[in-house]
Amino acid sequence: MLRRGVLAALALLGLAGASAPLAAQPRPPLVLAAASLQESMNAAADAWARRGHPRPRLSFAASSALARQAASGAPADLFVSADRDWMDDLQRRGLVVPGTRTDLLGNRLVLIAPEDSSVRVALRPGVDLRPALGPRGRLAMANPDAVPAGKYGKAALEKLGGWQQVAPLVVRGESVRAALALVERGVAPLGIVYATDARASAKVRIAGVFPAGSYPPIVYPAARLKNGTSTDAEAFRRFLNSREGKAIFARFGFSTR
Numbered sequence: 350m351l352r353r354g355v356l357a358a359l360a361l362l363g364l365a366g367a368s369a370p371l372a373a374q375p376r377p378p379l380v381l382a383a384a385s386l387q388e389s390m391n392a393a394a395d396a397w398a399r400r401g402h403p404r405p406r407l408s409f410a411a412s413s414a415l416a417r418q419a420a421s422g423a424p425a426d427l428f429v430s431a432d433r434d435w436m437d438d439l440q441r442r443g444l445v446v447p448g449t450r451t452d453l454l455g456n457r458l459v460l461i462a463p464e465d466s467s468v469r470v471a472l473r474p475g476v477d478l479r480p481a482l483g484p485r486g487r488l489a490m491a492n493p494d495a496v497p498a499g500k501y502g503k504a505a506l507e508k509l510g511g512w513q514q515v516a517p518l519v520v521r522g523e524s525v526r527a528a529l530a531l532v533e534r535g536v537a538p539l540g541i542v543y544a545t546d547a548r549a550s551a552k553v554r555i556a557g558v559f560p561a562g563s564y565p566p567i568v569y570p571a572a573r574l575k576n577g578t579s580t581d582a583e584a585f586r587r588f589l590n591s592r593e594g595k596a597i598f599a600r601f602g603f604s605t606r
Contacts (some may be wrong), residue, residue, distance in 0.1 A: 377403035383431035426577030432497035450572035455604035460557035489540035498525035502541035
């Protein structure tokens with residue numbers, strides 16, 4: 350009788366355990382990240398997942414396009430922009446969680462050419478890129494009217510006195526990675542991208558480095574967004590700002606702040 354009672358109790362416990370809900374995993378944060386962060390942000394997301402967290406979902410595009418998505422109500426948790434302007438825009442709209450904005454990373458601006466090109470350009474006052482482009486060549490840039498890399502590139506050429514001559518020859522990409530691809534494919538003999546983009550591609554080489562004072566400091570601000578719902582978002586934001594997180598970005602050539 351006692352034996353039957355013990356077995357019955359164990360069976361009830363087993364049924365109770367089977368019907369108990371599993372601990373819910375937090376929804377992974379959705380991160381809107383500038384296109385130039387593809388390799389480094391993926392590495393950061395992998396490192397975060399190795400700690401036992403759900404791997405963040407990453408959406409890469411030009412900062413301008415991502416900011417417009419956030420402004421239109423996209424349920425994103427974090428935004429990492431390639432310039433301060435687009436983060437400022439979201440902050441003015443009241444879409445940034447107060448106290449979460451930080452200047453995360455920095456970068457440099459370079460002129461690139463296809464890997465097999467021998468072109469080198471001294472980027473100094475009075476520079477004229479037309480001889481290096483050739484008679485029918487185009488200069489690949491992210492859209493200088495909206496995309497951070499293009500805005501930095503235009504500012505640098507204006508400072509050096511070389512924008513007016515080359516402006517009609519610019520082919521505009523929707524992001525800095527689109528400009529990189531145009532040079533990789535040989536569509537354009539020269540392009541302006543970040544140093545980290547040049548480093549990420551084996552199909553291009555650096556043909557010139559823009560002087561640091563020729564363009565505004567390249568700053569990548571990061572912040573949480575009010576439309577986000579992931580309970581893991583703040584922890585991941587803190588991880589990106591941690592020593593371990595910044596070391597990951599430094600491996601890909603970014604300067605850390």
